[in-house]
Amino acid sequence: MNHDPRIATLVIFCKVVDNYGDIGICWRLARQLRHEHGIAVTLWVDDLASFRRIWPTVDAGADLQDVDGVRVRHWRDQDGTFAPDDVADVVIEFFGVDIPPGYVAAMAQCEPRPVWINYEGLSAEEWVEGCHRLPSMHPRLKLTKHFFFPGFNARTGGLLRERDLLAARDRFQADPAERRALLARLGATAPEMDALTVSLFCYPHAPVADLFAAWRDGGQAVTCLVPQGVAVDQVAAFLGADPVPGTAATAGNLTVRVIPFLSQDDYDRLLWSCDLNFVRGEDSWVRAQWAGRPFVWHIYPQDENLHHVKLRAFLRQYAVNLDSLIDFSLRWNGADGDRPADWRAAWTSLQAGLPAIAARNAEWQTLMSGNGDLVGNLLDFARSLR
Numbered sequence: 001m002n003h004d005p006r007i008a009t010l011v012i013f014c015k016v017v018d019n020y021g022d023i024g025i026c027w028r029l030a031r032q033l034r035h036e037h038g039i040a041v042t043l044w045v046d047d048l049a050s051f052r053r054i055w056p057t058v059d060a061g062a063d064l065q066d067v068d069g070v071r072v073r074h075w076r077d078q079d080g081t082f083a084p085d086d087v088a089d090v091v092i093e094f095f096g097v098d099i100p101p102g103y104v105a106a107m108a109q110c111e112p113r114p115v116w117i118n119y120e121g122l123s124a125e126e127w128v129e130g131c132h133r134l135p136s137m138h139p140r141l142k143l144t145k146h147f148f149f150p151g152f153n154a155r156t157g158g159l160l161r162e163r164d165l166l167a168a169r170d171r172f173q174a175d176p177a178e179r180r181a182l183l184a185r186l187g188a189t190a191p192e193m194d195a196l197t198v199s200l201f202c203y204p205h206a207p208v209a210d211l212f213a214a215w216r217d218g219g220q221a222v223t224c225l226v227p228q229g230v231a232v233d234q235v236a237a238f239l240g241a242d243p244v245p246g247t248a249a250t251a252g253n254l255t256v257r258v259i260p261f262l263s264q265d266d267y268d269r270l271l272w273s274c275d276l277n278f279v280r281g282e283d284s285w286v287r288a289q290w291a292g293r294p295f296v297w298h299i300y301p302q303d304e305n306l307h308h309v310k311l312r313a314f315l316r317q318y319a320v321n322l323d324s325l326i327d328f329s330l331r332w333n334g335a336d337g338d339r340p341a342d343w344r345a346a347w348t349s350l351q352a353g354l355p356a357i358a359a360r361n362a363e364w365q366t367l368m369s370g371n372g373d374l375v376g377n378l379l380d381f382a383r384s385l386r
Helices: 021-037 048-054 101-108 127-131 165-173 176-185 190-194 208-216 232-239 264-273 283-290 303-318 323-332 343-369 374-385
Strands: 009-014 040-045 064-067 070-074 090-094 115-119 135-137 144-148 196-200 222-227 248-251 254-259 276-280 295-298
Touching: 009 021, 021 040, 021 048, 021 070, 021 090, 021 264, 021 283, 021 374, 048 070, 115 374, 144 374, 165 176, 165 264, 165 283, 176 190, 176 264, 196 264, 208 222, 208 232, 208 254, 208 343, 232 248, 232 254, 264 283, 276 283, 283 295, 283 343, 295 323, 303 323, 323 343
Parallel strands: 009 040, 009 090, 040 070, 090 115, 115 144, 196 222, 196 276, 222 254, 276 295
Antiparallel strands: 064 070, 135 144, 248 254
16 A cells, blocks of 8 residues: 555546547556555546457446546546646646646646656657656646656666566466356357467458468367457458357367457456467557557557557567567567568568467567566656655
8 A cells, every 4th residue: 555645636637539548547546546555546538438448347437436446537538627726636648638727727726736747658769768757847837747668678667567477377277267268258169279279359450351361271279268358350251241259250270259358357367368469559569568468559540651660679678589479479569561471471470470479479488577566657757756
């Protein structure tokens, strides 16, 4: 529990851009702050419908509600009048969203001033280290904002990781019955569980049809579990049916099965259960790093292909001596230039490399754990500013 009276309250302002990644990160942050550090957290979020899909007890129509001990407010607009008493000790704007002007004005009236943090996106690029913790003065008010960057070394904020996450994962993975029970609940048959099991979470432009063809014509049975709403057109084309939960089809060595969109906790268990995970954006990408399983990342696209720079920066650090993973990841993200894509060869190479990738993942987790957990690092920084 939190024993520092100077940080008793914290507010997070979140706007949902990437469907589930933004609210996913903010919700993990809020829950950990509340449950592990005893801080009273208020989460302002503009898209409660997306929130509900990752946490089913959310009421998508409520202006104010308590969700798992966190005060959740529907962020409808930039209006509103706020008093200093409404301002939290720590104010987090997620990915640089504009906080309502009335709230900022109230912040400037507080004594002492709240700690104001711009929580930025995760990147392995070197420039992040130089910007982490940098101050930014407000142009008119006596307020200073500080940038806080998650990252992959001690010169950044580290990665989000709950206190008991790895122990919970290890217990789950040590009990094969837990895995089979989860997959059975998602509709998988016994033969599907015994095949190479893959989870697929990607953006719509991923070359899913090409990958399906490589699996279909490959030499090993593959079960691909796809959450509802992911790669809808390409999944529907394979199934020959509307991709709703429970729908499945088999062609050659590939079975594709549509599963419900899962809560955060069940999604972690799915990652723990699969032999390979395709993840996207930031939230599922981080969870895959803690899952102890090989993964392929589909990065959120940016103008002028800036995301390819970010992708390569991560692969340079993570995929050391893993040429098959680097090659496959670049192809999956359209970052391999104009080379004709031989997906069958790329998959065969990646599949052969899965044991080495899993070994590297274990090393990586040890390295990342050594950086401390992000929430603890963030609170230490906030206390230093108070």
